[in-house]
Amino acid sequence: MEQYPSLTFRLDSQSGLAPYRQLVDQVRLAVRTGLLRDGDQLPSVREVVTQITINPNTVHRAYRELEHQGIAEGRAGLGTFITSRKRATLNVTERASLEQALRDWVIDARRAGIDEETIRELMRTVLRQDGTVRS
Amino acid sequence: MIEGISVLEAVNLGKRYRRTWGLQDCTLTIPKGRVAALVGPNGSGKSTLLRMAAGLSQPSVGTLRVLGRSPSPGTDDLRERVGYLDQDRPLYKGFRVVEMLRFGEMNNPTWNMDVAKNHLARLDIPLRSRVSDLSGGQQAQVALTLCLSKQPELLLLDEPGAALDPVAREDLLRLLMRQVADSESSVVLSTHALSDVAAICDYVVVLAHTRVVLSDDTEYIVETHRILSIVDDRDLALPPGITVIHEQHNARGRSLLVRVELPFNDDRWRVDRPTLEEIVLAYLRAGSPHGDGRDVDETEDGAR
Amino acid sequence: MWVVWRQQRSIAAAFFLLAIVVSVWTLIMGLHEQTLWREFLSAPCKGNPGGLTASNLKDCQSLWSSVSSSGKLNEVVLGIGIAFAPLFGLILGVNAVAHEIEQKTIRLAWTQSGSRVRWLTNKYLGSVVLLVVILAPLCWLFSWWVGASHDAARITQKVFAISGFVEAACGIFCFALAVVIGLWIRRPGWSLAVAIVLFAAIFLGFTTEVLPNLGSPAVAVMQSTQLGKGSSSGFYSTGGAPANSWPLWTGFEPETEKTVPSHSLMNRLTTNMNRCQASETPSLTESFCAKQLGVTRILLYIPGNQFWTLQFLEGGFYLIAAALLAALSLFAVRKVKA
Numbered sequence: 001m002e003q004y005p006s007l008t009f010r011l012d013s014q015s016g017l018a019p020y021r022q023l024v025d026q027v028r029l030a031v032r033t034g035l036l037r038d039g040d041q042l043p044s045v046r047e048v049v050t051q052i053t054i055n056p057n058t059v060h061r062a063y064r065e066l067e068h069q070g071i072a073e074g075r076a077g078l079g080t081f082i083t084s085r086k087r088a089t090l091n092v093t094e095r096a097s098l099e100q101a102l103r104d105w106v107i108d109a110r111r112a113g114i115d116e117e118t119i120r121e122l123m124r125t126v127l128r129q130d131g132t133v134r135s
Numbered sequence: 136m137i138e139g140i141s142v143l144e145a146v147n148l149g150k151r152y153r154r155t156w157g158l159q160d161c162t163l164t165i166p167k168g169r170v171a172a173l174v175g176p177n178g179s180g181k182s183t184l185l186r187m188a189a190g191l192s193q194p195s196v197g198t199l200r201v202l203g204r205s206p207s208p209g210t211d212d213l214r215e216r217v218g219y220l221d222q223d224r225p226l227y228k229g230f231r232v233v234e235m236l237r238f239g240e241m242n243n244p245t246w247n248m249d250v251a252k253n254h255l256a257r258l259d260i261p262l263r264s265r266v267s268d269l270s271g272g273q274q275a276q277v278a279l280t281l282c283l284s285k286q287p288e289l290l291l292l293d294e295p296g297a298a299l300d301p302v303a304r305e306d307l308l309r310l311l312m313r314q315v316a317d318s319e320s321s322v323v324l325s326t327h328a329l330s331d332v333a334a335i336c337d338y339v340v341v342l343a344h345t346r347v348v349l350s351d352d353t354e355y356i357v358e359t360h361r362i363l364s365i366v367d368d369r370d371l372a373l374p375p376g377i378t379v380i381h382e383q384h385n386a387r388g389r390s391l392l393v394r395v396e397l398p399f400n401d402d403r404w405r406v407d408r409p410t411l412e413e414i415v416l417a418y419l420r421a422g423s424p425h426g427d428g429r430d431v432d433e434t435e436d437g438a439r
Numbered sequence: 440m441w442v443v444w445r446q447q448r449s450i451a452a453a454f455f456l457l458a459i460v461v462s463v464w465t466l467i468m469g470l471h472e473q474t475l476w477r478e479f480l481s482a483p484c485k486g487n488p489g490g491l492t493a494s495n496l497k498d499c500q501s502l503w504s505s506v507s508s509s510g511k512l513n514e515v516v517l518g519i520g521i522a523f524a525p526l527f528g529l530i531l532g533v534n535a536v537a538h539e540i541e542q543k544t545i546r547l548a549w550t551q552s553g554s555r556v557r558w559l560t561n562k563y564l565g566s567v568v569l570l571v572v573i574l575a576p577l578c579w580l581f582s583w584w585v586g587a588s589h590d591a592a593r594i595t596q597k598v599f600a601i602s603g604f605v606e607a608a609c610g611i612f613c614f615a616l617a618v619v620i621g622l623w624i625r626r627p628g629w630s631l632a633v634a635i636v637l638f639a640a641i642f643l644g645f646t647t648e649v650l651p652n653l654g655s656p657a658v659a660v661m662q663s664t665q666l667g668k669g670s671s672s673g674f675y676s677t678g679g680a681p682a683n684s685w686p687l688w689t690g691f692e693p694e695t696e697k698t699v700p701s702h703s704l705m706n707r708l709t710t711n712m713n714r715c716q717a718s719e720t721p722s723l724t725e726s727f728c729a730k731q732l733g734v735t736r737i738l739l740y741i742p743g744n745q746f747w748t749l750q751f752l753e754g755g756f757y758l759i760a761a762a763l764l765a766a767l768s769l770f771a772v773r774k775v776k777a
């Protein structure tokens with residue numbers, strides 16, 4: 001019986017991010033927010049493919065990337081597990097300050113008269129462009 | 136880009152029907168281990184290519200290799216390793232589902248009856264029902280199960296999601312992905328709607344008017360294409376190393392979907408990342424004689 | 440093979456039921472006529488309505504009328520007997536190939552692991568077994584019926600096809616024909632129509648043109664008193680031909696000859712006889728002209744003991760033709776596009 005606690009992957013076809021990146025990001029977020037802890041097992045490739053419609057190669061790729069980043073490790077015959085090897089946790093203070101910055105931004109945006117839909121659109125565009133800047 | 140062994144390799148492949156060509160100048164290589172989508176409107180040559188790969192019809196021109204062999208009616212061992220699902224998903228209407236499985240078992244030495252029965256049990260398709268009593272989606276599942284249960288190295292699927300309601304289509308694609316996860320088969324499927332299968336494809340071949348206009352890994356495609364847009368400055372020249380695939384004009388300026396060969400740094404252009412669908416649509420529009428906006432460049436196919 | 444039987448199952452079942460119905464009816468009819476003929480043949484007139492005397496006139500006439508009225512249904516049995524095997528073979532053949540092509544299931548069948556040649560071979564083997572299993576008893580039954588109903592001697596052209604095993608050979612030939620035509624026309628309805636027309640032409644052509652020339656005819660000299668008396672069906676010796684033979688045609692031959700005359704000689708002598716008989720008024724009797732020209736009237740017939748030779752010749756023709764068509768189809772199947 002798998003024991004991964006309530007981690008359900010979701011793919012956003014509009015995000016412009018490659019699917020494997022989305023999975024990686026979702027795992028990283030889950031680890032940062034404490035949803036996944038050290039030693040928790042990630043869903044097997046087969047289980048993910050049953051949950052969502054996704055290419056198994058994509059899942060393999062995501063898990064390999066997570067191993068590369070030191071967030072998870074594969075144990076032969078058993079699966080992929082969250083590891084404590086090199087991890088940047090979001091501690092309470094960092095998280096609170098980021099949340100506050102975001103809240104301030106949203107207040108500014110509302111004052112400027114921008115509705116929620118436009119805010120989401122802006123988020124998407126910035127995330128897309130984020131890739132260009134990095135490369 | 137060729138990594139390891141390819142499952143499908145075509146060189147100048149063409150198929151002629153009486154007075155028209157069903158496919159022409161097709162050169163592409165699909166590597167092993169991919170889920171590849173052949174995308175294009177009806178009549179663009181997808182079914183023609185798949186039928187030739189399955190050995191059902193012969194090329195008029197050029198060569199075709201599937202798993203390294205030529206798929207003629209003479210190569211029997213190739214058919215053991217390749218599963219084909221036709222657009223019409225033919226089944227023997229008078230048979231019961233269990234009799235269709237028996238058909239598969241008698242005709243395929245590599246048949247795995249447990250795999251077949253498990254697939255159908257998971258979908259709640261009763262073995263004793265007659266094929267003609269099943270819904271369209273269930274018939275498609277049975278037909279796909281017939282392909283999957285002989286555990287082929289390569290699956291050739293012609294429009295597997297067509298004419299299915301979204302739920303049935305999702306079920307079918309998940310069934311397929313489970314098989315790929317379990318057995319590492321390669322898949323080549325055709326579709327006229329990329330959005331149906333975008334979630335599962337990691338290799339894309341775009342066909343327009345019986346010609347290949349793009350073929351590559353989805354990741355590479357997405358990494359190497361951008362949307363450049365500019366407002367009001369219509370005569371701004373493009374940076375070098377940029378190939379325009381399709382251009383659109385509107386009241387506020389130009390928007391170009393381009394392929395990037397050299398890194399560039401030009402702040403006057405606004406750069407966005409297109410989705411895979413936007414890229415494919417641009418290639419399809421560019422390949423069509425009634426393209427939107429200006430058809431600037433001749434598109435090149437993705438062969439390297 | 441299981442697949443072939445499963446696919447041909449409904450057609451075979453339908454024809455099997457039809458065969459049962461036909462058999463029962465043929466059996467009843469045959470037994471009925473057999474009884475009537477036995478009475479007729481053992482009557483004082485010995486089955487010959489021409490051999491009447493005043494005393495047995497009434498009995499013989501009534502026996503003869505009951506025999507001939509029951510014989511009216513013979514044509515129906517004959518028609519069924521001739522049509523059953525070819526239709527069975529043709530429909531099986533059309534279902535085996537043309538139907539699969541039209542339904543596109545050919546794309547399913549030809550992408551399984553076996554070869555097309557093996558696929559088609561299995562179709563042949565499975566279907567031929569079905570044909571033989573259902574047709575063999577029917578052939579035996581129809582042969583019996585020919586003997587019981589006295590419709591004609593078994594070697595005569597009329598009933599030769601349903602005696603012996605020729606019909607079974609026709610059925611197998613028709614299967615191969617329908618397969619080849621199906622590969623070409625690719626639609627079951629049209630394939631069946633074309634195949635029916637082709638087979639009808641071949642069958643009629645063979646029966647009327649080829650068959651009479653396959654046997655070696657013998658000569659029987661006829662007495663002029665035998666002319667016009669009784670039937671020359673050949674079951675019993677009346678009208679000149681021995682029993683159970685197939686009378687071909689009558690004519691004339693020089694008195695001195697005993698061998699089979701050539702066609703040209705017979706035509707010449709018939710013309711001469713006609714001229715002779717028409718030349719004088721009142722017209723002279725045949726015996727007078729015959730004496731004058733030195734000829735006798737003869738009857739050419741195929742003796743009954745050639746029955747099995749002819750069966751093997753006609754049956755062999757259909758079976759060899761079937762084998763050739765099968766070879767053609769096995770070669771062509773690799774070129775056909777799905």
